[in-house]
Amino acid sequence: MAKLVVEVLDASNLMPKDGHGSASPFVEVEFDEERRKTSTKHKDLNPFWDEKLVFNIKNPRDLDKKSIDVSVYNDNKEGHKNFLGKVRISGRFVPESEQESMGQRYPLEKRGPFSHVKGDIALKIYSVHGGAASSGRFEAVEEVLNHVEGNMEDHYSHHHHHQKHKERERERERESAPPPLKEINTGKFDDEFFYKGSHDKIKKKKSKEKEVRTFYSVGTGGGGPPPPPPEKPVFEKRADFAKGGGAPAATVMQMQFPGQKPEYGVVETRPPLAARMGYWGRDKTASTYDLVEQMNFLYISVVKAKDLPVMDISGSLDPYVEVKVGNYKGVTKHLEKNQYPVWNAVFAFSKERLQSNLIEVTVKDKDFGKDDFVGKVVFDVAEVPLRVPPDSPLAPQWYKLANKKGEKHPDHGEIMLAVWMGTQADEAFPEAWHSDAHSLSQQSLASTRSKVYFSPRLYYLRVHIMAAQDLVPSDRGRMPDPYVKVQHGHQIRATRPSAMKHINPEWNEELMFVASEPFDEYIFISVEDKVGPGKDENIGMILIPVREVQQRIETSKLPEPRWYALQKPSKAEEDGEKKKEVKFASRILLRICIDAAYHVLDESTHFSSDLQPSSKHLRKPSIGMLEVGILSARNLLPMKGKDNRLTDAYCVAKYGNKWVRTRTLLDTLHPRWNEQYTWEVHDPCTVITIGVFDNCHINGKDDARDQRIGKVRIRLSTLETDRIYTHSYPLLVLAPSGLRKHGELHLALRFTCTAWVNMMAQYSRPLLPKMHYVQPISVRHIDWLRHQAMQIVSARLIRAEPPLRREVVEYMLDVDYHMFSLRRSKANFFRIMSLLSGISYVIRWFDGICYWKNPLTTILVHVLFLILICYPELILPTIFLYLFVIGLWNYRLRSRVPPHMDARLSQAENTHPDELDEEFDTFPTSRPSDLVRMRYDRLKSIAGRVQTVIGDLATQGERALSILGWRDPRATAIFIIFSLIWAVFLYVTPFQVVAVLIGLYILRHPRFRSKLPSVPVNFFKRLPARSDSLL
Structure with missing residues (x-):
């Protein structure tokens, strides 16, 4: 007997039903009056089953006329069940063997108009037709399933924990590996399905295994390897967010100790990009769109209709079009009283998530009750043509509408459509309605599209x-x-x-x-x-x-x-009064x-992205091109955890006056954008900024603010020309509670030089236009003008559609960079100390030579010193040759990773919580007076130490000036007499002899040294300063 096998794999983002933000779901499948259910997963909104349910097919010929009803319920332990969603699959789409079957994700549908449903479920459905062997095998499976129905839950939970235990051991082995910078070679992965788990390779099936367990799933971000099996999300008031969709929870670091260092480094990756795959991996778009992974979409362009029939009694028609592919459904706007409507709408369905081989385009009449059916057109996905730029757009055609039975009649009207298979390089991609945004209204859809903006000049x-x-x-x-x-x-x-x-x-x-x-x-x-x-x-x-x-x-x-x-x-x-001559x-x-000869600074000079003058007549031609592929993000935190949702992420990139915004991918922690953008480069010493944000305006909340997830800054001068950089950058955000890692951003970059001579000549030119040096603007005015420029740019971009919000622009331009921060002050202090550490090392090395700590080295220095004294013309060539050799030696040690946000350099790991609270305080302060007094006292103590150091420096400078100032007449007299003696001595003695004597005296053996300070030091410290004149 033929069998129908329904593999229930997993579900994600289910609606909570128990009143505590969670649910205990189980799946019930009904086919041909047979009903079976899976085990119950307690308190899990992202359950993982991987269970097979087997049904008998009485007549295989009638399978096309039957349907499979999959319902998800919540078990409330009181003998009742709450509806969580359902899916109905037609039997005509059931594959005839397990090899032809593929796992599919189905969005859950409502049971009625008042149902509250969200999430999706992964199923694998196929039928088996064969002899006694296969029949007996499935009957045995069915018997075993019926026998252990009561103990199913414990069995699978035990297996699930066993798998998790193995994965933890592998994670510990990875963490114990010495190199912190690892390379991930993903290769060319399957476009449709990926292994569910943390394994890097798909396990080969063993023929002797009694129980076959294959885990397939399509990521919510539109593809890519999904994370490990999702665990139970926990939304608490703690700072460490719960896992959603398999993303590991990030912990807020308040105080970072040496043994608790998170992974904040940049990881190099090897995604299957067309630019890396050579000739055989390229397509027509490889020359212009080769820094992203190709994503295939089914495009349906609904242009217009004509000769539509009248449906209402009043003789009117309010038509709209419904495009349906499987369980995904897109709808155009309805046009009132129009038999010749024009929509010009484009729908894009991800090929990876197609659930049906048929495309149904239905014209309906909007009515108060149930909408009336006007006509439809059906297409087969297998017959849809492929169109890839630079091919011209596909010409739309007129199609006659058919009734529900498929019969075409001239009275039903015609509709103009274009259907093709394309990629994200298609011109229709930015403005299209996407299947992953099927739950949004037409008003909210505009805020999810990708756009390009330009700052005002x-x-x-x-x-x-x-x-x-x-x-x-x-x-x-x-x-x-x-x-x-x-x-x-x-x-x-x-x-x-x-x-x-x-x-x-x-x-x-x-x-x-x-x-x-x-x-x-x-x-x-x-x-x-x-x-x-x-x-x-x-x-x-x-x-x-x-x-x-x-x-x-x-x-x-x-x-x-x-x-x-x-x-x-x-x-x-x-108004309008004429001027009278008086x-x-x-x-x-x-x-x-x-x-117009200045460059108006609208961002900090340290990471400016544009240094060209305002006048286009004074601008130099470009020296190259910067191409950025925004591939994906992973392990994002659930920014909407309080609303039982994940994250609606989008990226914003800014370089020069060009801003780009990717489309918003809804309710996913692993979005895959795969969008590529290009900028002209006029100066290599500039910085591109890429930020990730959570869209909080998809539900019409105009007063909400988009939440920042993190940003990345990359200086172009640190990139090698014509090299493709593919790295995963950590998204770090400093919050009042500590440093957070909100996820990782996967980017591909390529800096191409088109004018090599001009680029090298840029290093000899001033950083800013000539006017900044001929007629400079004071620093006080520059800061005020920078703030005004930021306000103008923000006000202009917020008027675009969709608007680039003020909080996004301010975060990208670092509006508060000039504000006081004790953490940033410490970071700058340690930067100076790191800079002076080289000089300190040279001083210690020379001191060791002077004190003969290594006699061999000291003797070699004596020999080199005497050679340079005898041949002084070799001094400068030796210095520059030494610099050349050092630079050549350091070439092999150069960094191959672009610089990124360094948490340790920023002093973000060890910052005290009170210092962070002070940094995020408003201006003027909004904290209590006692707290402000404490911080004022702390600042006074720090300023006192700085004041002491500055006073010591001033004292040394005043002593140097008082040598010839006769403040101390005896000291000045001694100095001028000593100067006269030295002048006569240097005049009668050759310079080489003087240099040898001074050098040998400095390098003398410790036996000839005294522990007391030298005579010049004693003389200098006795000189007067003006410190005793201070009040």
Whole structure:
């Protein structure tokens, strides 16, 4: 007898039903009036069964007409069960053998309109037709399953724990391996299914095994090797998040001890990229899209329809289109009262998750109750053509709509469609509706698409306020005390009051602002009179459009100043009033220009991504191209754990004025984007920033803020040209509770040089444009202007659709980088100490030579010293040859991994919790006064030590200056007499003899040394300083 085998593998992200954020699920399968169920997994929203349920097929010919109902329930231990979701699979899609069968993930469907269902289930279904051998084998399996039905749960739980125990032992062996930087060779993996577990290779099946256990699954991120079997998620108030989808939980590190160092390094990987696979692995897109793994999609473009029949009694039709492939269903917008609708919608279904061989495109009429059926078109997936860029887009065709029985009639109308197989390189990919976002509404769908943004082009606006004439104060009996206030957009600055109170004041001050194209704002200039404390009076104003201001490109030529007539405040506010020529009026002398030769800094100089001037006429041609493939992320933390969801992750990359945003992959801890982007490079000494965020706006929450998951910064000058870098970078985030690792980001980078001579010449040019050195801007003004530039960029990008949120822009631009941080101060101190450690090592080495700790080395130094004294022309060649040899020796020791966020260098591992709380405090502070007082006292103690060191340095400098200052007449007299003696001695003695004597004296044997300080040191310490003059 034929058998139907249903392998229930696992389920993920089920709806909690027990009131404690969890559920105890089991699966019940019904086929041909037979019903069987799996064991119950207690308190597990991501259960793992791997159980086979066997059914009898009475008549194999009727299998196509039957269906398999798979229902998931929650066992509440009270004799009742709660519905968690169901799946109905038609018998016509059941493979006829186990070899043809493949594991599939099915999204759970609702039982009714009021059901609350989410998650999916992995099943493997096939039928077996054969003789007595196969029949007897499955009957034996069925008998065993029925016999141990009561003990099934313990049996599988024991096996599951045994597997976990083996995996822990393998993990310990991996952790004990000495090299911290490991290389993962994934090879070319299967596009459809992957081994479920932490093994690196699929185990070969043994023919003698009585029980075959094969674990298949498709990752929720759209493919890629999935993690180990998911464990029970635990959402607590602790900082260590639970595992979701197999992601290992990350622990917040508050105090890092030497024995507890997490893996924060960069891991090199070997993904199957077209750029690495050579000629045979390439396709048509390999030359432009070869840094990502190819992902195949089924595209369905619904263009329009015509001649649709009238369905309502009123003679109207509200049509929409439903595209269904298996259990995935996409819907267009409905158009009211339109028999010739135009949709222009594209649907993309991942080929890895196709659950059916048929594509159903159905036109329906929107109604208050049940929507009416208008017509449908059915396609076979096997007959869909393949289209890959640079091929031209596939031309849509008209198809006649058929009724429910498949009969076509002219009265049903026609629909224009295009169906093809493509990749993520397709032009329709960014704007398409994706099957992994099937649960989103049309409004939320826009916030999940990939987009490219451009920052506005920024300029410095210079306003030179020189003087004013004939000011008329409100009180004619006193002289005005005027100052000028200038406003451009939200930027407001003011001059100092005039040096003399007069009706013809002079200021001669320059104020700088940030302006952006298209220059649609105004400059508002007002002259204010300080009448009293806190009371100012406007005595004249003028409004100047920015587009009328002259642009300045030359570094030496300034525009001529102009006199502008001031208007009374009441007259200036009137719109459309014509200017009347008057013989006498208040006026102000201004020089206004737009400085286009500067580069407007909108990010920190240490990791700036663009150093070109604002004017495109002054910009140099590009020297190369940067290609970035954003492959995937793994082991992300569940950012929405409180909502019983995982993470909706997307990436943002910023280089120059170009921002890119990947699409949002919903409810997964292992997203696979595989999107590639390109930037022109003008300077290799720049930095690209890539951040990962959790999308919190997919449910229409406009007031929510996208959560930061982490970011990576890579300096282009550290990359070798034409080399492909594929590494997994840790996503580190510093929070008030400590350092967190939120996951890992997998990137592929390639820096291609197109102008080698120009790139090498860049190292001899100044970092910033010429204007920054000819007419520099003070550091105080640069910081204020940088903040204003950040605000302009953030305000412009938030107006895009979908918007790039303010919190995302600020995190990418490091808005709070200049704020005080005791942790960052420690990091900078240790950086200086590390820098000085080399000098300290040289001093210790030379001290060892002077004290003859290694006589052989000291003798060699004596010989080298005498050779250089005899042949002084060899000194400089020897130094540069020594530097060349050191550099050549260090080449083989060079780092092959791009630099990344270093937790140890940042002093993030050993930071005290109170220091982190102080770093994340607001400005001004919002902490209690007692805590602020304690921190103030701590800062005073640190500042006291710094003050002592600075005082000691000042003392040594003042002693050096007092040698010839006659502050101590005896010391100065001794020094000048000694200088005269040395002058005569050096004049009559050859220089080589003097050098030999001084060298031999310094290198003398310890027997000829004294433990007391030398005479010059004693003389210098006795010189006077001004420290005794301080109060």
